[in-house]
Amino acid sequence: MSRKTSDIARLYRxxxxxxxxxxxxAIRLIGKRVEPLGLLLIDDTIPxxxxxxxxxxxxxxxxxxxxSVGQGDGKLPDLAWLRQQLAMELAQVQQTRLPCALVLITxxxxxxxxxxxxxxxxxxxxxxxxxxxxxxxxxxxxxxxxATVGKARKRAEEIRATLRNGAFTKDAPAVSQSxxxxxxxxxxxxxxxxxxxxxxxxxxxxxAAKMGNDAICQSTxxxxxxxxxxxxxxxxxxxxQQPRKTSRAAGMAA
Amino acid sequence: xxxxTKRSPKxxxxxxxxxxxxxxxxxxxxxxxxxxxxxxVLLIDGDLGLANVDVVLGLNxxxxxxxxxEEGRDLASxxxxxxxxxxxLPASSGVPEMANLSYEEQAFLTSSLEEIIDRFDYVxxxxxxxxxxxxxxxNTWSQENIVILTPDPTSLTDAYALIKVLxxxxxxxxxxxxxxxVQSKKEGQDVFANMSMVLERFLKxxxxxxxxxxxxxxxxxxxxxxxPFLLGxxxxxxxxxxxxxxxxxxxx
Numbered sequence: 001m002s003r004k005t006s007d008i009a010r011l012y013r014x015x016x017x018x019x020x021x022x023x024x025x026a027i028r029l030i031g032k033r034v035e036p037l038g039l040l041l042i043d044d045t046i047p048x049x050x051x052x053x054x055x056x057x058x059x060x061x062x063x064x065x066x067x068s069v070g071q072g073d074g075k076l077p078d079l080a081w082l083r084q085q086l087a088m089e090l091a092q093v094q095q096t097r098l099p100c101a102l103v104l105i106t107x108x109x110x111x112x113x114x115x116x117x118x119x120x121x122x123x124x125x126x127x128x129x130x131x132x133x134x135x136x137x138x139x140x141x142x143x144x145x146x147a148t149v150g151k152a153r154k155r156a157e158e159i160r161a162t163l164r165n166g167a168f169t170k171d172a173p174a175v176s177q178s179x180x181x182x183x184x185x186x187x188x189x190x191x192x193x194x195x196x197x198x199x200x201x202x203x204x205x206x207x208a209a210k211m212g213n214d215a216i217c218q219s220t221x222x223x224x225x226x227x228x229x230x231x232x233x234x235x236x237x238x239x240x241q242q243p244r245k246t247s248r249a250a251g252m253a254a
Numbered sequence: 255x256x257x258x259t260k261r262s263p264k265x266x267x268x269x270x271x272x273x274x275x276x277x278x279x280x281x282x283x284x285x286x287x288x289x290x291x292x293x294x295v296l297l298i299d300g301d302l303g304l305a306n307v308d309v310v311l312g313l314n315x316x317x318x319x320x321x322x323x324e325e326g327r328d329l330a331s332x333x334x335x336x337x338x339x340x341x342x343l344p345a346s347s348g349v350p351e352m353a354n355l356s357y358e359e360q361a362f363l364t365s366s367l368e369e370i371i372d373r374f375d376y377v378x379x380x381x382x383x384x385x386x387x388x389x390x391x392x393n394t395w396s397q398e399n400i401v402i403l404t405p406d407p408t409s410l411t412d413a414y415a416l417i418k419v420l421x422x423x424x425x426x427x428x429x430x431x432x433x434x435x436v437q438s439k440k441e442g443q444d445v446f447a448n449m450s451m452v453l454e455r456f457l458k459x460x461x462x463x464x465x466x467x468x469x470x471x472x473x474x475x476x477x478x479x480x481x482p483f484l485l486g487x488x489x490x491x492x493x494x495x496x497x498x499x500x501x502x503x504x505x506x
Contacts (some may be wrong), residue, residue: 010361017362146356148387189423228419230411237452238410 009092013146015039016128026128076119076134082141085131086194089145093186101144101152102197104135104182104205105159114138118163125159139205141198149185149218156181156216164214180209183218265377266503267300267396271412273383275404276434278306279473279483280496281380286482287500289339293375296333298343298367300392301382303353305345311336312480313344320346322366323359329366341374353386360391376503383412385419394424398506400464404435405445414452421457429453430464432499442466465499467492 012028016039019026023044029037077085089100107114115138122140126132131143142159144152163179182205186192200219208217230238268281278301285297299307299319308315313334321327334342346352355363371377379396381389393399399420403413413431420426431449436442446463453459470492476483484493 011365014361014365017356017359187423189425228415228422230415230418231456234414234418234452234456235411237455238414238448239407240448 012036012039013129020128076116076132076140078134079136082131082133082135082143083194083198085133086143086197089131089143090186090192090194090197092145093188094191098146099148099185099187100197101147101149101183101185102201103142103144103152103156103159104201105140105142105156105163106180106205106209107138107140107163108178108180108209115140121162122159125155125162127155141201147185149183152183152185153216153218156183160214160216178212179214180205180211181214181216182206182208183216185218263296263371263374263377264398264503264506265371265379265396266398266400267379267381267393268400268402269381269389269393269416270383270402270409271385271414271416272403272406272409275402275409276467276473277383277402278310278380279477280402280432280434280467281378282307282310283482283484283493283496284500284503285340285376285378286336286484287496288376288503289337290484290497291500291504292339293504294339294341294373295376295378296341296343296371296374298377298379299345300379300388302345302355302388303347303349303351304382305347307342307380308334308344310477310480311342311482313342315344318344318346319363320349320352323352323355323363330370333370343370353382353388355388355391360388364395385416389416390419390424393420393426398430399426399428400430400432401461402432402434403445403449404433405441410445410449414449417453417459417461418457421459427459429459429461431461432464432467434467435469436466437469439466439468442468464502465495467495467499 016026016028019041024041025044027040027042029040086102092098093100105118107118115134119132119134119140122132122142126142127144129145131145133141135141144155147155160179160181182201182203184197184200184204186197204217204219208215211217268277270277281297285295288295297307299305301307302319305318307313315334317327317332319329319332321332322329329343332343334344336342367377379392381392383389401413401417403409417426417429420429431446433442433445436445443466446461446466450461453461468491470483470490472483472487472490473492476486479486483490484496487493
Protein backbone atom coordinates (compact mmCIF):
# COMPACT_ATOMS: atom_id res chain seq x y z
CA MET A 1 0.00 0.00 0.00
CA SER A 2 1.37 3.44 -0.82
CA ARG A 3 0.89 5.29 2.42
CA LYS A 4 2.16 8.59 1.09
CA THR A 5 -0.29 8.65 -1.82
CA SER A 6 -3.27 7.84 0.35
CA ASP A 7 -2.20 10.43 2.88
CA ILE A 8 -2.64 13.24 0.39
CA ALA A 9 -6.30 12.42 -0.03
CA ARG A 10 -6.68 11.87 3.70
CA LEU A 11 -4.97 15.16 4.40
CA TYR A 12 -7.48 17.00 2.22
CA ARG A 13 -10.37 15.36 3.99
CA UNK A 14 -8.85 16.09 7.36
CA UNK A 15 -8.31 19.76 6.49
CA UNK A 16 -11.85 20.05 5.16
CA UNK A 17 -13.18 18.50 8.32
CA UNK A 18 -11.21 20.95 10.45
CA UNK A 19 -12.33 23.86 8.29
CA UNK A 20 -15.95 22.90 8.90
CA UNK A 21 -15.49 23.90 12.53
CA UNK A 22 -14.65 27.47 11.54
CA UNK A 23 -16.55 30.19 9.70
CA UNK A 24 -14.84 29.42 6.42
CA UNK A 25 -15.62 27.49 3.28
CA ALA A 26 -13.14 24.90 2.15
CA ILE A 27 -13.06 24.64 -1.60
CA ARG A 28 -11.11 21.86 -3.21
CA LEU A 29 -9.63 23.15 -6.43
CA ILE A 30 -9.94 20.61 -9.18
CA GLY A 31 -7.85 20.72 -12.31
CA LYS A 32 -7.51 18.22 -15.10
CA ARG A 33 -5.58 15.71 -13.01
CA VAL A 34 -7.14 13.24 -10.60
CA GLU A 35 -5.32 14.86 -7.69
CA PRO A 36 -6.67 18.21 -6.50
CA LEU A 37 -4.61 21.31 -7.23
CA GLY A 38 -5.10 22.71 -3.77
CA LEU A 39 -7.49 23.72 -1.05
CA LEU A 40 -8.87 27.22 -0.74
CA LEU A 41 -10.19 28.50 2.58
CA ILE A 42 -12.46 31.45 2.11
CA ASP A 43 -14.43 33.57 4.56
CA ASP A 44 -17.96 32.30 5.02
CA THR A 45 -19.44 35.77 4.78
CA ILE A 46 -18.18 36.47 1.26
CA PRO A 47 -21.13 36.35 -1.14
CA UNK A 48 -21.35 33.48 -3.62
CA UNK A 49 -20.86 35.66 -6.76
CA UNK A 50 -17.69 37.13 -5.29
CA UNK A 51 -16.35 33.64 -4.56
CA UNK A 52 -17.15 32.61 -8.12
CA UNK A 53 -15.40 35.72 -9.37
CA UNK A 54 -12.29 34.93 -7.29
CA UNK A 55 -12.23 31.38 -8.59
CA UNK A 56 -12.67 32.58 -12.16
CA UNK A 57 -9.76 34.95 -11.61
CA UNK A 58 -7.64 32.01 -10.55
CA UNK A 59 -8.55 30.34 -13.88
CA UNK A 60 -9.30 26.93 -12.57
CA UNK A 61 -10.84 24.87 -15.28
CA UNK A 62 -12.83 22.59 -13.06
CA UNK A 63 -15.52 23.40 -10.58
CA UNK A 64 -14.77 23.78 -6.89
CA UNK A 65 -15.37 20.65 -4.85
CA UNK A 66 -17.88 21.85 -2.33
CA UNK A 67 -21.21 20.52 -1.28
CA SER A 68 -23.28 22.48 -3.79
CA VAL A 69 -26.81 23.04 -2.65
CA GLY A 70 -29.70 24.52 -4.52
CA GLN A 71 -30.73 28.05 -3.82
CA GLY A 72 -34.42 27.30 -4.04
CA ASP A 73 -34.56 27.87 -7.75
CA GLY A 74 -33.68 24.32 -8.73
CA LYS A 75 -30.27 25.21 -10.13
CA LEU A 76 -28.01 22.34 -9.21
CA PRO A 77 -24.92 20.83 -10.81
CA ASP A 78 -26.01 18.51 -13.60
CA LEU A 79 -25.50 14.84 -14.42
CA ALA A 80 -22.27 15.47 -16.35
CA TRP A 81 -20.78 17.16 -13.30
CA LEU A 82 -21.99 14.30 -11.12
CA ARG A 83 -20.34 11.71 -13.39
CA GLN A 84 -17.08 13.67 -13.37
CA GLN A 85 -17.02 14.02 -9.57
CA LEU A 86 -18.05 10.40 -9.05
CA ALA A 87 -15.22 9.19 -11.28
CA MET A 88 -12.74 11.23 -9.25
CA GLU A 89 -14.11 9.94 -5.96
CA LEU A 90 -13.99 6.33 -7.17
CA ALA A 91 -10.34 6.85 -8.11
CA GLN A 92 -9.82 8.12 -4.56
CA VAL A 93 -11.36 4.91 -3.18
CA GLN A 94 -8.50 2.93 -4.66
CA GLN A 95 -5.94 5.36 -3.27
CA THR A 96 -7.32 5.89 0.23
CA ARG A 97 -8.86 2.40 0.68
CA LEU A 98 -11.92 4.21 2.05
CA PRO A 99 -15.34 3.47 0.56
CA CYS A 100 -17.55 5.93 -1.26
CA ALA A 101 -21.35 5.96 -1.07
CA LEU A 102 -23.83 7.32 -3.57
CA VAL A 103 -27.37 8.10 -2.46
CA LEU A 104 -30.12 8.95 -4.94
CA ILE A 105 -33.14 10.75 -3.54
CA THR A 106 -36.36 11.08 -5.48
CA UNK A 107 -39.16 13.40 -4.48
CA UNK A 108 -42.40 12.60 -6.20
CA UNK A 109 -44.47 15.77 -6.31
CA UNK A 110 -46.10 18.18 -8.69
CA UNK A 111 -43.68 21.08 -8.31
CA UNK A 112 -40.87 21.22 -10.87
CA UNK A 113 -38.63 23.12 -8.43
CA UNK A 114 -38.98 20.47 -5.76
CA UNK A 115 -35.45 19.06 -6.13
CA UNK A 116 -33.87 22.50 -5.86
CA UNK A 117 -35.92 23.33 -2.78
CA UNK A 118 -35.09 19.98 -1.22
CA UNK A 119 -31.39 20.53 -1.94
CA UNK A 120 -31.46 23.80 -0.06
CA UNK A 121 -33.23 22.10 2.84
CA UNK A 122 -30.56 19.40 2.94
CA UNK A 123 -27.72 21.86 3.62
CA UNK A 124 -27.61 21.07 7.37
CA UNK A 125 -27.41 17.35 6.60
CA UNK A 126 -24.32 17.68 4.42
CA UNK A 127 -20.90 16.73 5.73
CA UNK A 128 -17.58 18.16 4.59
CA UNK A 129 -16.58 16.57 1.31
CA UNK A 130 -20.16 15.66 0.35
CA UNK A 131 -21.19 16.44 -3.19
CA UNK A 132 -24.82 17.17 -3.94
CA UNK A 133 -26.09 17.50 -7.47
CA UNK A 134 -29.11 16.99 -9.63
CA UNK A 135 -29.58 13.62 -11.29
CA UNK A 136 -32.84 13.43 -13.16
CA UNK A 137 -36.10 15.28 -12.77
CA UNK A 138 -36.87 15.63 -9.05
CA UNK A 139 -33.99 13.33 -8.17
CA UNK A 140 -30.91 14.41 -6.24
CA UNK A 141 -27.60 12.62 -6.07
CA UNK A 142 -25.42 12.81 -2.99
CA UNK A 143 -21.86 11.48 -3.03
CA UNK A 144 -20.57 10.64 0.45
CA UNK A 145 -16.81 10.05 0.30
CA UNK A 146 -15.59 7.72 3.02
CA ALA A 147 -19.06 6.51 3.99
CA THR A 148 -19.55 2.82 4.68
CA VAL A 149 -22.89 1.12 4.09
CA GLY A 150 -23.89 1.62 7.70
CA LYS A 151 -23.01 5.31 7.70
CA ALA A 152 -24.67 5.91 4.34
CA ARG A 153 -27.84 4.19 5.55
CA LYS A 154 -27.86 6.19 8.78
CA ARG A 155 -27.39 9.45 6.92
CA ALA A 156 -30.06 8.48 4.40
CA GLU A 157 -32.44 8.05 7.32
CA GLU A 158 -31.54 11.54 8.56
CA ILE A 159 -32.15 12.94 5.09
CA ARG A 160 -35.50 11.19 4.93
CA ALA A 161 -36.46 12.67 8.30
CA THR A 162 -35.50 16.14 7.10
CA LEU A 163 -37.44 15.86 3.87
CA ARG A 164 -40.40 13.87 5.11
CA ASN A 165 -42.46 16.70 6.57
CA GLY A 166 -42.23 18.70 3.35
CA ALA A 167 -41.72 21.92 5.29
CA PHE A 168 -39.02 22.96 2.83
CA THR A 169 -41.43 23.50 -0.04
CA LYS A 170 -42.50 27.07 -0.67
CA ASP A 171 -46.00 25.90 -1.44
CA ALA A 172 -46.07 23.21 1.20
CA PRO A 173 -49.80 22.82 1.68
CA ALA A 174 -50.39 22.42 -2.04
CA VAL A 175 -47.68 19.87 -2.65
CA SER A 176 -47.84 16.33 -1.43
CA GLN A 177 -44.69 14.40 -2.06
CA SER A 178 -43.30 10.99 -1.30
CA UNK A 179 -39.69 9.96 -1.08
CA UNK A 180 -37.54 7.11 -2.27
CA UNK A 181 -33.86 6.65 -1.52
CA UNK A 182 -31.42 4.27 -3.22
CA UNK A 183 -27.91 3.59 -1.92
CA UNK A 184 -24.88 2.03 -3.58
CA UNK A 185 -21.38 1.86 -2.12
CA UNK A 186 -18.04 1.21 -3.77
CA UNK A 187 -15.43 -0.45 -1.59
CA UNK A 188 -11.69 -0.55 -2.00
CA UNK A 189 -11.83 -4.27 -2.75
CA UNK A 190 -13.87 -3.73 -5.91
CA UNK A 191 -13.22 -1.57 -8.95
CA UNK A 192 -16.24 0.27 -10.21
CA UNK A 193 -16.88 2.83 -12.93
CA UNK A 194 -19.03 5.87 -12.21
CA UNK A 195 -21.84 4.65 -14.47
CA UNK A 196 -21.79 1.25 -12.79
CA UNK A 197 -22.27 2.78 -9.35
CA UNK A 198 -24.93 5.11 -10.71
CA UNK A 199 -26.69 2.11 -12.23
CA UNK A 200 -26.64 0.23 -8.93
CA UNK A 201 -28.01 3.21 -7.03
CA UNK A 202 -30.66 3.81 -9.68
CA UNK A 203 -31.83 0.21 -9.48
CA UNK A 204 -32.17 0.54 -5.73
CA UNK A 205 -34.00 3.81 -6.13
CA UNK A 206 -36.51 2.12 -8.42
CA UNK A 207 -36.94 -0.69 -5.89
CA ALA A 208 -37.50 1.82 -3.09
CA ALA A 209 -40.05 3.73 -5.19
CA LYS A 210 -41.90 0.49 -5.86
CA MET A 211 -41.97 -0.35 -2.17
CA GLY A 212 -43.39 3.07 -1.33
CA ASN A 213 -43.66 4.33 2.22
CA ASP A 214 -40.52 6.50 1.78
CA ALA A 215 -38.38 3.39 1.58
CA ILE A 216 -34.58 3.29 1.57
CA CYS A 217 -32.99 0.44 -0.40
CA GLN A 218 -29.39 -0.60 -0.81
CA SER A 219 -27.83 -2.61 -3.59
CA THR A 220 -27.19 -6.34 -3.48
CA UNK A 221 -23.52 -5.55 -3.96
CA UNK A 222 -23.79 -3.56 -0.77
CA UNK A 223 -25.50 -6.39 1.04
CA UNK A 224 -22.73 -8.73 -0.15
CA UNK A 225 -20.61 -7.20 2.62
CA UNK A 226 -21.53 -10.32 4.55
CA UNK A 227 -19.37 -12.27 2.12
CA UNK A 228 -16.62 -12.27 4.75
CA UNK A 229 -18.74 -14.34 7.09
CA UNK A 230 -16.97 -17.49 8.21
CA UNK A 231 -18.76 -20.38 6.53
CA UNK A 232 -19.84 -23.68 8.01
CA UNK A 233 -17.12 -25.47 5.99
CA UNK A 234 -14.43 -23.12 7.28
CA UNK A 235 -15.59 -23.57 10.86
CA UNK A 236 -15.60 -27.34 10.49
CA UNK A 237 -12.02 -27.29 9.29
CA UNK A 238 -10.91 -24.83 11.97
CA UNK A 239 -12.32 -27.03 14.71
CA UNK A 240 -11.04 -30.25 13.21
CA GLN A 241 -8.45 -30.79 15.94
CA GLN A 242 -10.76 -29.84 18.77
CA PRO A 243 -12.29 -32.53 20.99
CA ARG A 244 -16.03 -32.67 20.28
CA LYS A 245 -18.35 -32.20 23.20
CA THR A 246 -20.92 -34.90 23.77
CA SER A 247 -24.46 -33.68 23.81
CA ARG A 248 -26.24 -33.20 27.11
CA ALA A 249 -28.64 -36.00 26.29
CA ALA A 250 -25.82 -38.40 25.47
CA GLY A 251 -24.06 -37.48 28.69
CA MET A 252 -27.20 -38.10 30.71
CA ALA A 253 -27.80 -41.42 29.00
CA ALA A 254 -24.29 -42.50 29.85
CA UNK B 255 19.53 23.72 11.91
CA UNK B 256 21.10 20.40 11.09
CA UNK B 257 19.47 18.20 8.54
CA UNK B 258 17.76 15.23 10.12
CA THR B 259 17.95 11.94 8.30
CA LYS B 260 14.48 10.44 8.15
CA ARG B 261 14.22 6.82 9.17
CA SER B 262 11.53 4.50 8.12
CA PRO B 263 10.26 2.49 11.06
CA LYS B 264 8.74 -0.95 10.69
CA UNK B 265 5.08 -0.68 11.64
CA UNK B 266 3.64 -3.87 13.08
CA UNK B 267 0.03 -4.38 14.05
CA UNK B 268 -0.92 -6.92 16.73
CA UNK B 269 -4.52 -8.16 16.60
CA UNK B 270 -6.49 -11.26 17.46
CA UNK B 271 -10.16 -10.98 16.68
CA UNK B 272 -11.09 -12.38 20.09
CA UNK B 273 -10.34 -10.47 23.28
CA UNK B 274 -8.38 -11.82 26.23
CA UNK B 275 -5.90 -13.91 24.26
CA UNK B 276 -2.85 -11.97 25.45
CA UNK B 277 -2.34 -9.21 22.88
CA UNK B 278 -1.39 -6.51 25.35
CA UNK B 279 0.88 -8.73 27.44
CA UNK B 280 2.60 -9.92 24.25
CA UNK B 281 2.92 -6.37 22.89
CA UNK B 282 4.43 -4.97 26.07
CA UNK B 283 6.90 -7.81 26.44
CA UNK B 284 7.98 -7.98 22.83
CA UNK B 285 8.48 -4.19 22.89
CA UNK B 286 10.62 -4.63 26.01
CA UNK B 287 12.60 -7.40 24.30
CA UNK B 288 13.19 -5.27 21.21
CA UNK B 289 14.39 -2.38 23.38
CA UNK B 290 16.79 -4.77 25.10
CA UNK B 291 18.16 -5.52 21.63
CA UNK B 292 18.95 -1.80 21.34
CA UNK B 293 16.02 -1.13 19.00
CA UNK B 294 13.98 1.98 19.65
CA VAL B 295 10.31 1.04 19.98
CA LEU B 296 7.05 2.93 20.10
CA LEU B 297 4.10 0.93 21.42
CA ILE B 298 0.78 2.50 20.46
CA ASP B 299 -2.27 1.50 22.47
CA GLY B 300 -4.63 0.94 19.57
CA ASP B 301 -7.54 0.04 21.81
CA LEU B 302 -8.64 3.65 21.67
CA GLY B 303 -11.76 3.30 23.79
CA LEU B 304 -10.65 0.66 26.32
CA ALA B 305 -6.92 1.08 26.68
CA ASN B 306 -4.84 -1.44 28.64
CA VAL B 307 -1.17 -0.91 27.84
CA ASP B 308 -0.87 1.70 30.60
CA VAL B 309 -2.51 -0.73 33.06
CA VAL B 310 -0.20 -3.61 32.17
CA LEU B 311 2.80 -1.32 32.62
CA GLY B 312 1.44 0.40 35.75
CA LEU B 313 1.65 3.85 34.18
CA ASN B 314 0.04 6.95 35.59
CA UNK B 315 -1.07 8.49 32.33
CA UNK B 316 -1.86 12.20 32.06
CA UNK B 317 -2.44 12.63 28.35
CA UNK B 318 -3.62 10.22 25.70
CA UNK B 319 -4.40 10.00 22.00
CA UNK B 320 -7.83 11.37 22.89
CA UNK B 321 -6.46 14.87 23.59
CA UNK B 322 -4.83 14.87 20.17
CA UNK B 323 -8.08 13.92 18.44
CA GLU B 324 -10.34 16.20 20.44
CA GLU B 325 -8.11 19.17 21.24
CA GLY B 326 -5.38 18.95 18.61
CA ARG B 327 -2.75 18.45 21.30
CA ASP B 328 0.72 17.50 20.04
CA LEU B 329 0.91 13.70 20.00
CA ALA B 330 4.56 13.74 21.11
CA SER B 331 3.56 15.32 24.43
CA UNK B 332 1.53 12.20 25.28
CA UNK B 333 4.47 9.82 24.89
CA UNK B 334 5.56 8.01 28.05
CA UNK B 335 9.14 6.78 28.33
CA UNK B 336 9.46 3.28 29.77
CA UNK B 337 13.19 3.11 29.14
CA UNK B 338 15.43 5.15 26.81
CA UNK B 339 14.59 2.80 23.93
CA UNK B 340 10.92 2.14 24.66
CA UNK B 341 8.09 4.66 24.60
CA UNK B 342 4.35 4.20 24.89
CA LEU B 343 1.56 6.20 23.32
CA PRO B 344 -1.37 5.62 25.66
CA ALA B 345 -5.05 5.75 24.77
CA SER B 346 -8.14 6.55 26.81
CA SER B 347 -10.36 4.11 28.64
CA GLY B 348 -14.13 4.24 28.92
CA VAL B 349 -14.61 6.64 26.02
CA PRO B 350 -16.99 5.07 23.49
CA GLU B 351 -16.52 7.92 21.00
CA MET B 352 -12.85 7.01 20.67
CA ALA B 353 -13.71 3.46 19.68
CA ASN B 354 -15.48 4.71 16.56
CA LEU B 355 -13.37 7.39 14.98
CA SER B 356 -14.69 9.02 11.83
CA TYR B 357 -12.53 8.78 8.76
CA GLU B 358 -11.56 12.45 9.20
CA GLU B 359 -10.35 11.68 12.72
CA GLN B 360 -8.50 8.60 11.48
CA ALA B 361 -6.85 10.70 8.79
CA PHE B 362 -5.88 13.31 11.36
CA LEU B 363 -4.46 10.65 13.67
CA THR B 364 -2.51 9.13 10.78
CA SER B 365 -0.87 12.43 9.88
CA SER B 366 -0.14 13.11 13.58
CA LEU B 367 1.43 9.67 13.99
CA GLU B 368 3.53 10.09 10.88
CA GLU B 369 5.12 13.13 12.51
CA ILE B 370 6.44 11.17 15.47
CA ILE B 371 7.22 7.67 14.24
CA ASP B 372 10.34 8.44 12.22
CA ARG B 373 12.49 8.49 15.34
CA PHE B 374 11.77 4.82 16.08
CA ASP B 375 13.00 1.54 14.62
CA TYR B 376 9.75 -0.27 15.41
CA VAL B 377 6.19 0.90 15.88
CA UNK B 378 3.97 -1.73 17.48
CA UNK B 379 0.21 -1.27 17.61
CA UNK B 380 -1.78 -3.21 20.18
CA UNK B 381 -5.29 -3.08 18.70
CA UNK B 382 -8.67 -3.63 20.25
CA UNK B 383 -10.44 -6.96 19.94
CA UNK B 384 -12.99 -7.42 17.18
CA UNK B 385 -13.05 -6.24 13.59
CA UNK B 386 -14.15 -2.65 14.12
CA UNK B 387 -13.10 0.24 11.91
CA UNK B 388 -10.09 1.20 14.02
CA UNK B 389 -8.80 -2.39 14.12
CA UNK B 390 -9.00 -2.71 10.35
CA UNK B 391 -7.56 0.74 9.83
CA UNK B 392 -4.53 0.10 12.09
CA ASN B 393 -3.97 -3.22 10.34
CA THR B 394 -4.00 -1.67 6.88
CA TRP B 395 -1.77 1.19 8.00
CA SER B 396 0.88 -1.30 9.17
CA GLN B 397 3.47 -3.12 7.12
CA GLU B 398 3.29 -6.36 9.06
CA ASN B 399 0.29 -8.06 10.67
CA ILE B 400 0.64 -10.29 13.70
CA VAL B 401 -2.42 -12.31 14.67
CA ILE B 402 -2.49 -13.88 18.12
CA LEU B 403 -4.64 -16.89 18.79
CA THR B 404 -5.05 -19.59 21.40
CA PRO B 405 -6.15 -23.20 20.87
CA ASP B 406 -9.74 -22.30 21.89
CA PRO B 407 -12.30 -22.70 19.08
CA THR B 408 -13.60 -19.18 19.73
CA SER B 409 -10.13 -17.73 19.31
CA LEU B 410 -9.46 -19.81 16.18
CA THR B 411 -12.71 -18.69 14.59
CA ASP B 412 -12.24 -15.01 15.44
CA ALA B 413 -8.62 -14.97 14.29
CA TYR B 414 -9.66 -16.59 11.03
CA ALA B 415 -12.52 -14.11 10.59
CA LEU B 416 -10.14 -11.19 11.13
CA ILE B 417 -7.68 -12.55 8.57
CA LYS B 418 -10.51 -13.18 6.13
CA VAL B 419 -11.77 -9.60 6.38
CA LEU B 420 -8.27 -8.13 6.09
CA UNK B 421 -7.53 -10.32 3.11
CA UNK B 422 -10.86 -10.03 1.29
CA UNK B 423 -11.47 -6.35 1.79
CA UNK B 424 -8.05 -4.88 2.32
CA UNK B 425 -5.84 -7.14 0.25
CA UNK B 426 -3.56 -8.10 3.13
CA UNK B 427 -1.67 -11.28 2.37
CA UNK B 428 1.13 -11.59 4.89
CA UNK B 429 0.12 -12.73 8.36
CA UNK B 430 2.37 -13.82 11.21
CA UNK B 431 0.64 -16.17 13.61
CA UNK B 432 1.52 -16.34 17.26
CA UNK B 433 -0.09 -19.22 19.13
CA UNK B 434 -0.48 -18.27 22.77
CA UNK B 435 -1.26 -20.17 25.98
CA VAL B 436 -0.41 -23.62 24.71
CA GLN B 437 0.14 -26.57 27.03
CA SER B 438 2.91 -27.99 24.88
CA LYS B 439 4.94 -27.02 21.88
CA LYS B 440 3.22 -29.79 19.92
CA GLU B 441 -0.20 -28.34 20.70
CA GLY B 442 0.96 -24.98 19.34
CA GLN B 443 2.39 -26.58 16.22
CA ASP B 444 -0.86 -28.47 15.63
CA VAL B 445 -2.90 -25.29 15.97
CA PHE B 446 -0.60 -23.50 13.53
CA ALA B 447 -0.70 -26.40 11.07
CA ASN B 448 -4.49 -26.56 11.19
CA MET B 449 -4.93 -22.81 10.79
CA SER B 450 -2.42 -22.81 7.91
CA MET B 451 -4.35 -25.58 6.19
CA VAL B 452 -7.66 -23.69 6.46
CA LEU B 453 -6.12 -20.40 5.32
CA GLU B 454 -4.44 -22.05 2.35
CA ARG B 455 -7.54 -23.98 1.36
CA PHE B 456 -10.13 -21.22 1.60
CA LEU B 457 -8.19 -17.97 1.26
CA LYS B 458 -5.06 -19.12 -0.59
CA UNK B 459 -2.90 -17.55 2.11
CA UNK B 460 0.23 -19.12 3.57
CA UNK B 461 0.73 -17.70 7.08
CA UNK B 462 4.11 -17.33 8.74
CA UNK B 463 4.90 -18.85 12.13
CA UNK B 464 6.03 -16.21 14.60
CA UNK B 465 6.09 -18.37 17.69
CA UNK B 466 4.37 -20.56 20.22
CA UNK B 467 3.96 -19.09 23.68
CA UNK B 468 3.57 -21.62 26.50
CA UNK B 469 1.18 -21.26 29.41
CA UNK B 470 3.29 -19.79 32.17
CA UNK B 471 2.20 -18.66 35.64
CA UNK B 472 4.77 -15.88 35.42
CA UNK B 473 2.61 -14.21 32.76
CA UNK B 474 -0.49 -13.78 34.94
CA UNK B 475 1.68 -12.90 37.92
CA UNK B 476 3.42 -10.18 35.92
CA UNK B 477 0.07 -8.72 34.81
CA UNK B 478 -1.03 -8.46 38.44
CA UNK B 479 2.29 -6.84 39.32
CA UNK B 480 1.86 -4.46 36.33
CA UNK B 481 5.32 -5.29 35.08
CA PRO B 482 6.59 -7.09 31.94
CA PHE B 483 7.27 -10.78 32.70
CA LEU B 484 10.46 -10.38 30.72
CA LEU B 485 11.76 -8.19 33.56
CA GLY B 486 10.12 -10.03 36.45
CA UNK B 487 11.02 -13.54 35.34
CA UNK B 488 13.67 -13.28 32.62
CA UNK B 489 14.47 -16.99 32.74
CA UNK B 490 10.88 -18.18 32.46
CA UNK B 491 9.67 -20.19 29.45
CA UNK B 492 7.51 -17.26 28.33
CA UNK B 493 10.45 -14.84 28.51
CA UNK B 494 12.73 -17.13 26.51
CA UNK B 495 10.08 -17.46 23.83
CA UNK B 496 9.39 -13.72 23.70
CA UNK B 497 13.11 -13.09 23.15
CA UNK B 498 13.07 -15.59 20.29
CA UNK B 499 10.01 -13.84 18.83
CA UNK B 500 11.73 -10.44 19.09
CA UNK B 501 14.69 -11.85 17.18
CA UNK B 502 12.34 -13.17 14.49
CA UNK B 503 10.74 -9.72 14.23
CA UNK B 504 14.17 -8.12 13.81
CA UNK B 505 14.89 -10.62 11.04
CA UNK B 506 11.72 -9.75 9.11
